[in-house]
Amino acid sequence: MPFAPPSGTIRVRFFARYAELVGRAEAAVSVPLPATVGDVVRRVREQLPGACDIPERPLTAVNLRHVKLDASVRDGDEVALLPPIAGG
């Protein structure tokens, strides 16, 4: 049997202008593991219509914490792509 690398399903969340660009609030994205947040962003930008207008290096969070793009992701993680923060 050919070797199949393990893959994980990541729940990706979109907000504000990014949600308008892709026309949705979330998507399930499959990535070969091990993978980083940057891999998830790349896959989103390649696969989802409208997502190519999201920056290559957006602000990101995994499971409600800010992370950099080299942070690793696991099956079942929630990755959020965050437009520039404007709270307060």
Added chain:
Amino acid sequence: MTYLTRDPIALDALLAEVSSPARGGTCAFLGTVRNGPDEAGVTAIEYSAYDVMVEAELERITAEARERCPGAGVAVRHRLGMIPVGEASIAIVAAASHRAQAFEACRYVIEEVKRRVPVWKKELRADGSAVWVDASGHPTTSPPAHV
């Protein structure tokens, strides 16, 4: 604890949360929707958020403020939805034994909110247009740099 509301912020409720006989200094900060000379006829701002992360991040930020200023009490509300010019989008109240810690805790919370709390705003303008803006009120059409 919920730090988010869709109603006008009641400052009295926040003051009551942190009031204590041992706290002699109280500092309150209100951030209000602005239509100044740098804005293009703003009538209101629509605030949206990654609600669960806002709650988690504000829990961490207020805990950090209390660590920096032992004995201080900190209360925060961020309003979401359509907020007209002149009404508050955020209120922070910090109380401590002395004024220096109250000012420090209050300042720490608002600066970290600006940096970390995932809230976004869309300016609604008198000409009928609506524009996503960053923390400084500039349109967010150009790609942002990663932190």
